[in-house]
Amino acid sequence: MSQALLQVTDLSAAYGQVFALRDFSCRVEEGNITALVGSNGAGKTTFLRSLSGLLPPRQGRVDFDGGDITHQPSDQRVEAGLVMVPEGRLIFPTFTVEQNLKIGAISKRARDDLAEGLERSYALFPKLEQRRHQPGGTLSGGEQQMLAVARGLMARPRLLMLDEPTLGLAPLIAEAIFEMMVQLKETGLTLLIVEQDVNRTLQIADYAYVLENGAGVMAGEAQDILADPKVRESYLGI
Amino acid sequence: MDILFSPQLLAAALITGVLYALISLGLNLIYGTMRLLNVAHGDLVMIGSYIAFMAFSLFNVGPLISMFGAAIICGGLGWLAYRSVFQNLLSNSEILARLEENSLLLFFGISVVVQNLVILFFTADRQGYEYLSAIVEIGDVRLTGARLAVLIVGSVVSIAAVLYLRFSLFGLAINALIQNRDASAIVGINVDRVQMFSLVIGFGITGLAGALISVLEPITPVMGFPYTMSAFVVIILGGLGNLWGGFLAGLLLGFLEIYGVAVTGPEWRSVLVYGIFIGILIFRPQGLLGRGRVAR
Numbered sequence: 001m002s003q004a005l006l007q008v009t010d011l012s013a014a015y016g017q018v019f020a021l022r023d024f025s026c027r028v029e030e031g032n033i034t035a036l037v038g039s040n041g042a043g044k045t046t047f048l049r050s051l052s053g054l055l056p057p058r059q060g061r062v063d064f065d066g067g068d069i070t071h072q073p074s075d076q077r078v079e080a081g082l083v084m085v086p087e088g089r090l091i092f093p094t095f096t097v098e099q100n101l102k103i104g105a106i107s108k109r110a111r112d113d114l115a116e117g118l119e120r121s122y123a124l125f126p127k128l129e130q131r132r133h134q135p136g137g138t139l140s141g142g143e144q145q146m147l148a149v150a151r152g153l154m155a156r157p158r159l160l161m162l163d164e165p166t167l168g169l170a171p172l173i174a175e176a177i178f179e180m181m182v183q184l185k186e187t188g189l190t191l192l193i194v195e196q197d198v199n200r201t202l203q204i205a206d207y208a209y210v211l212e213n214g215a216g217v218m219a220g221e222a223q224d225i226l227a228d229p230k231v232r233e234s235y236l237g238i
Numbered sequence: 239m240d241i242l243f244s245p246q247l248l249a250a251a252l253i254t255g256v257l258y259a260l261i262s263l264g265l266n267l268i269y270g271t272m273r274l275l276n277v278a279h280g281d282l283v284m285i286g287s288y289i290a291f292m293a294f295s296l297f298n299v300g301p302l303i304s305m306f307g308a309a310i311i312c313g314g315l316g317w318l319a320y321r322s323v324f325q326n327l328l329s330n331s332e333i334l335a336r337l338e339e340n341s342l343l344l345f346f347g348i349s350v351v352v353q354n355l356v357i358l359f360f361t362a363d364r365q366g367y368e369y370l371s372a373i374v375e376i377g378d379v380r381l382t383g384a385r386l387a388v389l390i391v392g393s394v395v396s397i398a399a400v401l402y403l404r405f406s407l408f409g410l411a412i413n414a415l416i417q418n419r420d421a422s423a424i425v426g427i428n429v430d431r432v433q434m435f436s437l438v439i440g441f442g443i444t445g446l447a448g449a450l451i452s453v454l455e456p457i458t459p460v461m462g463f464p465y466t467m468s469a470f471v472v473i474i475l476g477g478l479g480n481l482w483g484g485f486l487a488g489l490l491l492g493f494l495e496i497y498g499v500a501v502t503g504p505e506w507r508s509v510l511v512y513g514i515f516i517g518i519l520i521f522r523p524q525g526l527l528g529r530g531r532v533a534r
């Protein structure tokens with residue numbers, strides 16, 4: 001098997017004594033969209049938090065681009081190109097849109113690219129350019145999500161992890177976000193997506209994992225997962 | 239009532255205000271980035287004062303030079319405190335959640351120990367020294383050379399610090415950490431480094447302010463406490479973690495205190511300062527200029 005960009009082996013993570021992720025393994029191939037689906041509380045956010053270094057794993061191993069990053073601090077992961085767009089967006093409310101984008105480029109690999117990064121962000125999301133001097137906290141939900149994605153892109157990621165990027169958005173805006181993710185893939189970016197819109201996510205993904213109660217229960221080509229009767233019943237209500 | 243319009247009083251208010259701005263900027267940095275309630279903050283002022291006093295009485299070095307030594311030594315204490323205690327505490331998310339309350343007790347203990355050590359070495363007596371005590375006249379304003387120097391140096395340092403924090407990339411990172419810890423980590427800010435620098439800078443500028451203050455008032459082991467209180471009043475007035483708001487609030491408290499005392503009398507100083515404190519907590523807990531408390 002070829003070397004995957006991200007390789008997770010038997011990863012476990014816990015809050016206090018409560019394990020929210022148990023022995024989960026997966027791979028993310030370069031240039032792919034990989035999806036992680038599962039019901040509420042399955043451990044998806046927990047997984048992404050341990051990948052980004054916010055929650056130190058209890059067991060297991062994470063390799064990114066061939067190097068062991070299991071115990072690396074968050075900033076070094078960003079420096080290596082592993083970047084998360086978190087659940088709830090976590091933009092900086094008192095910073096202007098432009099300051100939010102600037103801080104996204106604080107890593108050394110992105111810092112020299114700041115001006116170009118801003119241009120790219122505004123080209124991708126013209127709305128943000130109109131609002132560039134407005135505090136992030138005053139944006140609408142959809143605009144905040146765009147800002148969170150744009151801020152993630154400012155770091156020049158090699159793998160962008162998105163946690164529920166369409167949660168709470170109007171259908172039209174959610175669809176725009178999905179189209180944007182496809183567009184990003186076409187530029188060569190690798191994506192790992194956690195989404196509650198299972199149907200739409202599996203349509204754009206190449207490969208998918210299903211998580212239940214903190215454990216991986218299914219993995220395969222996204223189309224196969226989408227066609228699976230159990231998945232259709234549990235997650236698509238069909 | 240003429241006194242209220244005297245340039246003397248204006249100068250006094252500016253001096254007090256600038257010192258409050260500087261000291262509370264240190265406290266605000268430390269609280270904002272780490273949620274540490276440093277109730278020993280005023281003791282750094284005291285340490286800075288003793289450093290300046292020693293430098294003058296032992297080596298005949300004036301406070302305009304020794305203030306750098308005070309900044310470096312107090313900054314070094316910040317580094318030591320970070321490396322020996324807080325780095326570990328802050329990297330454990332379970333301790334982190336309770337650190338704010340516990341830090342209050344911890345710093346209270348540190349304050350008692352530090353004050354008693356200083357009493358052991360220097361006695362509890364007031365100390366002081368003569369420095370630039372000749373009167374300088376600028377237009378209508380008459381003040382000692384020492385006070386003029388404090389005004390100038392205090393203004394330059396506090397304005398420089400505020401501009402740096404507002405416009406540099408590192409300042410942006412500090413402000414990001416003040417707003418949200420997780421968000422700062424995921425954008426790639428080296429949280430550990432920002433925390434350490436905040437503690438070093440916060441301690442350092444407070445020590446520097448202490449060296450300046452050594453020429454304005456008697457130096458005693460307990461001189462720090464009123465500055466602790468004032469600094470807390472200021473950062474609550476300006477909005478916790480709001481560095482710019484705190485700077486303005488420092489100036490404001492200096493004016494309120496000096497003009498308030500001029501109208502009422504020195505015995506009212508504490509009533510005024512604590513009255514503002516309590517009033518703000520009751521009527522505007524988010525601060526006069528605050529944007530509300532930011533989430534962790």
Ligand SMILES: Nc1ncnc2c1ncn2[C@@H]1O[C@H](COP(=O)(O)OP(=O)(O)OP(=O)(O)O)[C@@H](O)[C@H]1O
Nearest residue numbers: 015018020038039040041042043044045046047087
């Ligand atoms: N900070 C926390 N402290 C304790 N338990 C937590 C914490 N965060 C999450 N959990 C628990 O861990 C489990 C997994 O949560 P997680 O947020 O990873 O799920 P999720 O798959 O992202 O769900 P959702 O679709 O609702 O976002 C849940 O049972 C949740 O209650």
Ligand SMILES: [Mg+2]
Nearest residue numbers: 044045046087
């Ligand atoms: Mg989640």
